[in-house]
Amino acid sequence: MxxxxxxxxxxxxxxxxxxxxxxxxxxxxxxxxxxxxxxxxxxxxxxxxxxxxLPSGLVQEWEELITIWEAAPHPKKSIEGLVNPFSLPNE
CATH class of the missing domain: 1.20.5 (Single alpha-helices involved in coiled-coils or other helix-helix interfaces)
Structure with a gap:
């Protein structure tokens, strides 16, 4: 060895x-x-x-918000009037 x-x-x-x-x-x-x-x-x-x-109107509203959010270009924070459907308001 x-x-x-x-x-x-x-x-x-x-x-x-x-x-x-x-x-x-x-x-x-x-x-x-x-x-x-x-x-x-x-x-x-x-x-x-x-x-x-859930109420159908609420579901349609959320789906529209998500579609708009996903179609927006990056960076999304710089676009006025664009609401993030995935965030919760601060309490």
Whole structure:
């Protein structure tokens, strides 16, 4: 055993561990994608249920505010009369 044996053994172990992580990425990404699809469906149903309980005029007003906000160029703070639909007024 030479003086560099310890370093070579550590390099082999770390390399093997990194190889295992690299080859497992596909399986991990597929698992996360399936979980995200489940959560997306759940969140869409919750949003639809919550929106159905609100007055339709209010929902349309909010959707118009969001459409205007998203269509505005950046920086949005410099545009007069533009209301941020995602912020709450200071109490």
């Amino acid at each position: 030479g003086p560099e044996t310890r370093t070579l053994v550590l390099d082999d172990n770390f390399g093997f561990w990194n190889w295992l992580k690299y080859t497992g990425h596909g399986k991990m990404l597929m698992k996360k994608r399936l979980e995200a699809e489940e959560q997306c469906t759940k969140q869409v149903k919750a949003h639809e249920g919550w929106t159905a309980g």
